[in-house]
Amino acid sequence: xxxxxxxxxxxxxxxxxxxxxxxxxxxxxxxxxxxxxxxxxxxxxxxxxxxxxxxxxxxxxxxxxxxxxxxxxxxxxxxxxxxxxxxxxxxxxxxxxxxxxxxxxxxxxxxxxxxxxxxxxxxxxxxxxxxxxxxxxxxxxxxxxxxxxxxxxxxxxxxxxxxxxxxxxxxxxxxxxxxxxxxxxxxxxxxxxxxxxxxxxxxxxxxxxxxx
Amino acid sequence: xxxxxxxxxxxxxxxxxxxxxxxxxxxxxxxxxxxxxxxxxxxxxxxxxxxxxxxxxxxxxxxxxxxxxxxxxxxxxxxxxxxxxxxxxxxxxxxxxxxxxxxxxxxxxxxxxxxxxxxxxxxxxxxxxxxxxxxxxxxxxxxxxxxxxxxxxxxxxxxxxxxxxxxxxxxxxxxxxxxxxxxxxxxxxxxxxxxxxxxxxxxxxxxxxxxx
DNA sequence: TGTAATGTTTACCAATCGGTCAAATTATCT
DNA sequence: AGATAATTTGACCGATTGGTAAACATTACA
Numbered sequence: 001x002x003x004x005x006x007x008x009x010x011x012x013x014x015x016x017x018x019x020x021x022x023x024x025x026x027x028x029x030x031x032x033x034x035x036x037x038x039x040x041x042x043x044x045x046x047x048x049x050x051x052x053x054x055x056x057x058x059x060x061x062x063x064x065x066x067x068x069x070x071x072x073x074x075x076x077x078x079x080x081x082x083x084x085x086x087x088x089x090x091x092x093x094x095x096x097x098x099x100x101x102x103x104x105x106x107x108x109x110x111x112x113x114x115x116x117x118x119x120x121x122x123x124x125x126x127x128x129x130x131x132x133x134x135x136x137x138x139x140x141x142x143x144x145x146x147x148x149x150x151x152x153x154x155x156x157x158x159x160x161x162x163x164x165x166x167x168x169x170x171x172x173x174x175x176x177x178x179x180x181x182x183x184x185x186x187x188x189x190x191x192x193x194x195x196x197x198x199x200x201x202x203x204x205x206x207x208x209x210x211x212x
Numbered sequence: 213x214x215x216x217x218x219x220x221x222x223x224x225x226x227x228x229x230x231x232x233x234x235x236x237x238x239x240x241x242x243x244x245x246x247x248x249x250x251x252x253x254x255x256x257x258x259x260x261x262x263x264x265x266x267x268x269x270x271x272x273x274x275x276x277x278x279x280x281x282x283x284x285x286x287x288x289x290x291x292x293x294x295x296x297x298x299x300x301x302x303x304x305x306x307x308x309x310x311x312x313x314x315x316x317x318x319x320x321x322x323x324x325x326x327x328x329x330x331x332x333x334x335x336x337x338x339x340x341x342x343x344x345x346x347x348x349x350x351x352x353x354x355x356x357x358x359x360x361x362x363x364x365x366x367x368x369x370x371x372x373x374x375x376x377x378x379x380x381x382x383x384x385x386x387x388x389x390x391x392x393x394x395x396x397x398x399x400x401x402x403x404x405x406x407x408x409x410x411x412x413x414x415x416x417x418x419x420x421x422x423x424x
Numbered sequence: 425t426g427t428a429a430t431g432t433t434t435a436c437c438a439a440t441c442g443g444t445c446a447a448a449t450t451a452t453c454t
Numbered sequence: 455a456g457a458t459a460a461t462t463t464g465a466c467c468g469a470t471t472g473g474t475a476a477a478c479a480t481t482a483c484a
Contacts, residue, residue, distance in 0.1 A: 013460070015451080033333055038249030041442065054462055056443065113332050116387070120325050120332070121245055123390045130394035138395050155419065160396060161412035165381045168388070172380035175328070178335045182342035183350050184372060200373035207367065208420030227431070227481080253472060266432055268473065 020058050020068075023048050027069050032110040035117040036066055036125070070118070070125060073111045080104065081137060081163075086144040090153045091206055094166075098201050101170035106194050112174035138163060154209040162209075169201055232270050232280075235260050239281050244322040247329040248278055248337070282330070282337060285323045292316065293349060293375075298356040302365045303418055306378075310413050313382035318406050324386035350375060366421040374421075381413055 026048035030039045041062055045052045059065040080100035085093055105112055118126055138160065145159035173180060173194065181189040188196075238260035242251045253274055257264045271277040292312035297305055317324055330338055350372065357371035385392060385406065393401035400408075 013451090015461070019461090034249045035247050035329075035332075036250070037246045038333075040440080042440080051463055052442090053444080053464085057461070060443090062442070116328070116332055117247075119388045119391050120247075120328055121250075123394070127390070127394065130391055134391075135395050135397065155415065157415060158408050158412045160400075161409050162416075164384055164388075164392065164395075164409075165413065165416060168380040168384035169377045172376055176331045176376075176380070178339070179331050179342055179346075180376065182335070182339065183347050183376075185347065188372075196370050197373050197376075200370045201377065203367065203369060204374075204377060204416065204420035206420075207422065208416035208418075210419065225430070225481090231431090252470080254470085263433060264472090265434085265474080269431070272473090274472065 016058070019050075019054075022050075023055055023058055023065065024069050024072060027065050028073070028110050028114060031066060031069065032113040032117065035121060036062075037121070041065075066125060069114070073114060074126075074129065076108075077104070077111060077115065078134070078137060081141060084141050084144070086147075090145075090148045090209070094154075094205055094209065095202050098166055098170065098205060099198060101166060102173065102194060102198050102201070105170050105172075105174035106191075109174035109177060112171050116171070116175045152211050155211045157209065166205070169204075173197055228270070231262070231266075234262075235267055235270055235277065236281050236284060239277050240285070240322050240326060243278060243281065244325040244329065247333060248274075249333070253277075278337060281326070285326060286338075286341065288320075289316070289323060289327065290346070290349060293353060296353050296356070298359075302357075302360045302421070306366075306417055306421065307414050310378055310382065310417060311410060313378060314385065314406060314410050314413070317382050317384075317386035318403075321386035321389060324383050328383070328387045364423050367423045369421065378417070381416075385409055 023044070026044050027039075029047050030044045033039075034043075039062075041052055041055060044065070045055045048055065055065075059068060080097060083100065084097055115126075118124075123130055142159035142163065145154075145162060148154045149156045149159070180193065184193060235256070238256045239251075241259050242256045245251075246255075251274075253264050253267060256277070257267045260267065267277075271280060292309060295312065296309055327338075330336075335342055354371035354375065357366075357374060360366045361368045361371070392405070396405060
């Protein structure tokens with residue numbers, strides 16, 4: 001007889017680790033495309049190559065799967081912003097933040113789309129995190145940027161909208177990938193487009209923030 | 213007895229005009245939040261204040277409703293890019309394009325989210341339009357921008373990524389509205405944020421594209 | 425006003441949804 | 455090996471899904 005679910009998390013088996021990993025991987029595939037409401041447990045089960053009741057043995061509900069997935073992905077997602085350093089010089093900090101965010105869009109497009117889907121739906125599962133930890137982190141970095149504008153190291157500008165614009169331009173290449181590919185055509189939509197994007201964005205932001 | 217659906221579009225009744233309008237309005241509400249898969253006919257029927265079979269009298273399937281909605285919204289959505297004028301001077305053209313796109317994000321956020329949802333899902337319903345008409349329009353405008361860079365009127369840069377970055381930064385305020393509000397907090401998330409965004413983005417792009 | 429076309433609703437359908445259960449299978453440990 | 459715990463599955467449940475059929479109600483027009 002299976003042990004009660006509450007106890008399951010106390011001591012985790014090898015199989016548990018492996019299967020939960022497998023499930024969350026499949027869940028990321030599905031949720032990132034169709035969003036929470038548009039995804040079905042059967043879809044995820046098929047991608048994971050296991051039966052639906054077996055999925056539900058590891059995660060009791062669709063909600064629980066989604067929550068576990070978001071929890072797992074969130075920390076890494078904010079890492080680039082956390083790395084944003086007050087001590088460094090503005091130009092190289094902004095440049096490397098753009099780089100890192102663009103690399104995330106290239107290497108983790110599903111994670112980006114997972115959040116984008118969540119945002120479009122009004123962030124029903126992460127609203128508290130947005131208003132709490134995220135806001136605090138952004139406030140902190142915005143304060144750093146403000147010292148740069150005050151001291152004339154970069155042009156005077158609203159630090160929040162600066163952060164938003166870096167988020168949006170970089171994540172665009174993950175979230176709107178299909179549009180980018182369609183517009184650029186087969187020949188320019190390969191991996192080289194990330195280098196082109198990096199070149200453009202660095203020039204845009206560095207040039208746009210140069211003090212007069 | 214109802215006339216065959218194919219003939220329905222030949223002569224349209226007053227009631228047909230009104231109800232189809234009502235339905236598409238409700239469909240925009242629902243599809244823009246939950247995407248195609250995540251939305252149900254019942255939801256749309258409830259928002260529209262009519263019964264499900266009545267909806268299906270005007271649009272035979274969920275697909276047909278979605279297609280009609282996208283067709284209706286698409287033309288207006290591309291209007292700002294179409295207005296992008298080769299004869300004008302670069303700075304004011306770019307400035308007013310940003311303004312217009314930002315106004316669209318403010319005044320038609322549901323339309324923006326409708327497309328964003330479509331993109332996240334791999335554009336299953338508009339892929340041909342992206343590869344055809346959209347690509348042609350963007351190619352045309354990119355050629356205009358390239359004449360500006362060649363003649364030194366703006367800094368040398370990839371015109372496609374310039375367009376992408378204007379799209380992404382402006383649409384961000386519609387698609388990620390909930391995140392923007394959460395991070396800015398109650399006090400700064402009012403209508404004034406669009407003015408702040410406009411100021412920031414104009415400075416960013418005009419400054420970033422100024423020839424050395 | 426009569427009547428034919430148009431519009432609306434109730435009742436319903438098969439398929440799919442999220443989720444349960446008990447039985448069967450497999451892994452673990454002594 | 456045998457016992458026990460952990461894992462997996464097929465059968466199933468009630469609710470919801472997209473969609474239909476036909477009766478009913480309303481509108482437009484001669």
